[in-house]
Structures are given as C-alpha cells and as structure tokens.
Amino acid sequence: MKNLKISVQLFILVGGLIAAFAGATYFEVRSATATIYNERNQTLRTEIETALSVMKDFDERSKAGEFPAEEAMKRAFALLTKMRYEPDGYFFGYDYDVNLLFHINPKIVGQNFKGKADQNGLAYRDEIVKVGREGGGYVTFIGPKPGKDPNDYSYPKSVYAKVFEPWKVVIATGLYVDDLKSQIRQQIIEIVAVSAAIFVLALIAAYVLIRGITRPLDAIRETLHRVAEGDIDTPVPHRDMSNEVGMMAKATAELQDKVRERRAMAARETEHKRQIDAERQQNADMQAAEAETQARVVRTIGQALEQLAHGDLTVRCNDLGIRYAELRDNFNNAIDQLERTMTLVKERGTDIGVSKEEIRRASNELAQRTERQAASLEETSAALDELTVAVRQTAEGAREAASRVGEVRSEAEKNDRVVEKAIGAMSGIEQSSQEIGNIIGVIDEIAFQTNLLALNAGVEAARAGESGKGFAVVAQEVRELAQRSAAAAKQIKEQINKSSAQVGDGVQLVGEAGEALKRISAQVESANEIVIQIAHRANEQDTTLRSISSSMNELDLATQKNAAMAEETTASAEMLANDTGTLLELIERFRVSGGQASAQGYRKAG
Numbered sequence: 001m002k003n004l005k006i007s008v009q010l011f012i013l014v015g016g017l018i019a020a021f022a023g024a025t026y027f028e029v030r031s032a033t034a035t036i037y038n039e040r041n042q043t044l045r046t047e048i049e050t051a052l053s054v055m056k057d058f059d060e061r062s063k064a065g066e067f068p069a070e071e072a073m074k075r076a077f078a079l080l081t082k083m084r085y086e087p088d089g090y091f092f093g094y095d096y097d098v099n100l101l102f103h104i105n106p107k108i109v110g111q112n113f114k115g116k117a118d119q120n121g122l123a124y125r126d127e128i129v130k131v132g133r134e135g136g137g138y139v140t141f142i143g144p145k146p147g148k149d150p151n152d153y154s155y156p157k158s159v160y161a162k163v164f165e166p167w168k169v170v171i172a173t174g175l176y177v178d179d180l181k182s183q184i185r186q187q188i189i190e191i192v193a194v195s196a197a198i199f200v201l202a203l204i205a206a207y208v209l210i211r212g213i214t215r216p217l218d219a220i221r222e223t224l225h226r227v228a229e230g231d232i233d234t235p236v237p238h239r240d241m242s243n244e245v246g247m248m249a250k251a252t253a254e255l256q257d258k259v260r261e262r263r264a265m266a267a268r269e270t271e272h273k274r275q276i277d278a279e280r281q282q283n284a285d286m287q288a289a290e291a292e293t294q295a296r297v298v299r300t301i302g303q304a305l306e307q308l309a310h311g312d313l314t315v316r317c318n319d320l321g322i323r324y325a326e327l328r329d330n331f332n333n334a335i336d337q338l339e340r341t342m343t344l345v346k347e348r349g350t351d352i353g354v355s356k357e358e359i360r361r362a363s364n365e366l367a368q369r370t371e372r373q374a375a376s377l378e379e380t381s382a383a384l385d386e387l388t389v390a391v392r393q394t395a396e397g398a399r400e401a402a403s404r405v406g407e408v409r410s411e412a413e414k415n416d417r418v419v420e421k422a423i424g425a426m427s428g429i430e431q432s433s434q435e436i437g438n439i440i441g442v443i444d445e446i447a448f449q450t451n452l453l454a455l456n457a458g459v460e461a462a463r464a465g466e467s468g469k470g471f472a473v474v475a476q477e478v479r480e481l482a483q484r485s486a487a488a489a490k491q492i493k494e495q496i497n498k499s500s501a502q503v504g505d506g507v508q509l510v511g512e513a514g515e516a517l518k519r520i521s522a523q524v525e526s527a528n529e530i531v532i533q534i535a536h537r538a539n540e541q542d543t544t545l546r547s548i549s550s551s552m553n554e555l556d557l558a559t560q561k562n563a564a565m566a567e568e569t570t571a572s573a574e575m576l577a578n579d580t581g582t583l584l585e586l587i588e589r590f591r592v593s594g595g596q597a598s599a600q601g602y603r604k605a606g
Contacts, residue, residue: 014206018199025195033184041138044089044160044173048136051080051091051171055164073167077102080171093171094129101169118143124159132161132170145176156181216245223252232256273470280477287481291488297324298495301331309502312591313339327436334425341418341425342590348411349584352520355404356580362397363570366534366562369394373559394534394541401534423511434500440493448486451479512586520579523572530565530572537565 055076062072080091081102092103098114113125124141131137138160145155159174219237226234236256239249297320307315313335320328458479461472541562 014202014210018202021198022195025191029184029188029191040175040177041158041160043085044138044158044175045136047085047089047091047173048160048162048171051083051173052162052164054079054083055167055169055171059164059166073169081106087175089173089175091171091173093169094125094132095170096129096133096168098125098129128159128161128172129170132163132172136160136162140177145178213245216241216249220245220248220252224255227252227256227259232259269470276470276474280474284481287485291485293321293323294488294492297321297327298492301327302495302499304331304335305499305502308335309505313342314591331429334429337421337425339592341421342587343592344414344418346587346590346592348414349580349587351411352580353584355407356577358404359401360570360574360577362401363572366394366397366565366569373562436496440496443485446485450481451483451486453478455479520576520583523576523579526572530569534565534569537562 058072058076058079059069061067062069066072067075077093080093081104084090090104093101094113095101097112099112100109103109115123116125117123118141120142122141124139127139127141131139138158140156140158142154142156145157155176155178157174157176159172161170161172163170216237223234223236236249236253239246239253241249300317300320304315304317316335317328317331457474458472458476461470
C-alpha cells in the first residue's frame, strides 16, 4: 500500500466502502427476509394458540358436564374447520397415528397418512405430528395450492403444529409462502437498484473528490520538486484552501522561506567565517609579533644580565619597544646607578692606594730615622738641631698622615654607603625580576583560562552539530594559541628565574665588596689611631729634645719607644696596603666607563 498513489489508495478505500455497503445490504436483505418469514411464522403460531384456546374451552365445558367429551371434540373440530384467517389460512388436526381428524376438505377426513410422502419424498404429515408432540414446531413442504392446478406441487407451504394433550390431538395450520418470495424478490430488486445508483453516484463523487485532492497535491509536489532543485521563487498554489492541502501549500511556502533564510544564513556564515579567519590571522600575527617582542626583550635582558654577572657595568638595554620602555628605563637606571657607584668606589680605591703608598713610605722613613736616632744616640748632642728639625718634620708628617687617614676613613664610610646603595639597587633589580615573573605567571594563567574557555567552546560547538563546526575550528585554534602562549610564558619565566639567580649572585658579590670596605674602614681607623699616637710621640720628642739636657736616659728611652712605634706603624701600613690591594682587586672585577684608565693609573701609582 505504501508504494501506491494516493488516488489509487482513495479509489481502493471507496471500493472497500462500497463493498462493505454491499455486504451490509446483503445482510440487511437476509435479515429482512428472515423477518418477513418470522412474521409469517409468528402469525401461524398465534393462530394455533387461538385454536388451542378453543379446544381448551370445549374441554373445560366437557369437564364441567355441559356435554360429553366426544361431543366436545366434535363441536371443537367443527368450529375449527369453519375458522379462517387471511390470506388463505385454515386449521387441521391429526392424532398420534397420523389419522386426519378434521380438515377444510371433508373428503379426506378420517384417512391415515402415516408414512405417506409427497412427490419430493417427504412424509411431512409424520413430521407435523412429530414436531407437534415435541412441544410445537414448523414444517415446510411443497404441494399444490388451492385454486391452482392440483397436480402442480411447486408451491412452498409452512405449517406450525402443536399438541393438545388432553385430547392427544396435534393441531396444525399453514400458509403458502410463494407470495413472500415474490415480495422479497421485489424488495431485493429495489435495494439492488438503489444500491447500484448509490454506487454510481459514489464513484462519481469519489472521482471528483479524489481529483480535487490529487490535482492540488500534484501541483504542490511539482512546487516541492522545484524547491529541491533550488527554485524558491515559484509561487506555491492552493494556499487559499483551508483544508490539509492548503496546510501543505502553506508548509511548502514556509519551506521556501526556510530555504531562503538558510541560504542567507549560509551567506552570513561564510562572511562571518571569513571575518573570523581574518581576525584570527590578525590575532595570530599580533601574537606572533608580541611573542617575538617578548622573546627579544627577554633575550636582550638575559644578555645584559649575563654581561652584568661578568662584571660589565657598561651594558645597556637600548631598544625593548614602547610596551617595555618602562622596564628598559628601570633596568638602565639601576645599571647607571650601580656604575656610578662602582666608578666612585674605583676612584676612591685609587686614592686609597696612593695614600697607602705615602703612609708606607712615611712609615719606612720613620723607622729609618728611628734607627738612625738609636745608632747616633751618642751624636745626639752634636746633631741636636738636626734631630729637632727631624722630629719637627716627623710631627708634621704624622699630622699630615692623620689628616690623610681621616680622609681615607671618610672615603671608606662613603664607599660603605655607596655599596649599600648598590646592594639596594641590585635588590630592586631582583624585585623587578620577581614582578616580571609574577606578570608572566598572570600571562600563564590567562593562557590556561583561554585554553579552558576554548575547550568549553569546542564542546558546545560539538553539541551544536553541523552549525557549530566553524566555531569548533576557531575554538581549536584559540586553544592551540593559548597552549603556545603558556609555553612561551614558561620559557620567559625560566629566563627570568635564571636572571634572578644571576642578580642574586651580583648582590652577593656587592655584599662581599661592602664587607671588604668595612674591613678597610676598620683598618683605616686603626691606622688613624696609630698616626695620632705618632703625632703625639713626635710632640713629646720635640719636648724631650728641647729638654734633652735633662737626661740622656730619657732620650734613649724615648728613642726606643719611637723605634717600637715605627715598627708598629710599618706593620699597620703593610696591613693597610694588603687590604687596599684586596679591595682594589675586587673592584677591578667590575668594568665601568673609563675603567681601564683608572686601573692603569692605580698600577702606575703602585
């Protein structure tokens, strides 16, 4: 059925309905026929009940003594013989031996019909007695009809019989049913004629109705075929109909609108995809440029920090781009400050080296003079004036040495402050590195969140099906970009950690330089005290020389003390020289602007 056309299916439906109507008509005719026969049979039964009432009345009157039983039977039989009903009904009766007791034809009354059959071989009289004795029943047979040819046994007759027990008489009556057949035949003809007319009208109506359905459906099918071929401008017919065909036409028009919308959506999606591709390419270019800039910045800073770790304070970050200009300025300012500090330290170290040599020469001269004084003690008197001058010069040299040592101490204190500032600057660089590391961590977290958002967008695009494929591709690209950003951020963070470690090493070296300067300051302080003592002793010598006449023993004692002080001063000067050399060696590790000239000047002074 599913492969048949709708028109064929509708014709089959109409044919089935007509067949069902014909079947219903057939069963209706049979029911009507049965009803007609039943009405006739009910008539026979009613008449028999009437006859039985008559016989019962006579029986009761006989029992009442009105007349004998035989007389009652004769009167009852006579009355029943005279009774008639339409159309041609009468009564007759048999005893149990099939002897005819009364009949409309008195000639055959008293005859025995037991076992006698008609021309069809049916002993219908025996059947009448049998069904009557069984409580009542019908017997149908064929025989001649009164008023017709007596030899014509073609007329069907229906008989109803029932026994009257008190008299043992089976009373019966019957009617011919040939008129019923003609009546039924006439009704069948009328029903068939009406049914045929209804059938023809139904076919015509079905044809018109089916054509009214199939023609619009064909038109709509043709329109749908054109829509399938891409023609969405052809008007859809029959949209003005309010039935299912009109609904299909409206649905077809809606389909055309949906196709138009889908084409427009496809065009918009293509344009949107083009824009997304362009924007993605632009973002990729921007991110590539940004990654290149970041890599160049990190590479530049790494190289600068590497040179800084090797003591080169002349390194500078020149071009880090506009975005990292502040980082460049901070780095260069920190290096400038450190370079200025180390330059001052180198200059002060050179001065300390010169002062150290002067102190050492003065100490040597003092020792030599003290030795000469001890050797020429016997010539004291003769060379008293020279000794007085020498002692005076020694006092002046001691005061000058004390002044120089004070300056050296002041410079050492300044150098301590400069080193502390350098340590602070290096700590600032280390903090800046940590802040850069924090920024890189934020970038890494942003890349992680971007990756997570891209993953969620890919899941939603997969749920969207075909319409979400473009968004799935974009989500995948964004996810890969986020992963590359995370990898770049990780590499930058590793470089920053290395730079922080190198800056930490620089801080440690500068701290060691500060500790050396503090030791130098302590040694200078000790030398200052010694020089002050030398000056004090020189004054005492001058006083002693002025009072040399008081005691040569006191002069000898003073000379011995001066020799001891000279030895101590020489030892202190040597220690100061060694510490100064160590400090200068530490400072020489740093390369600053003009650093070569400073080193050469120091070596010449040494």
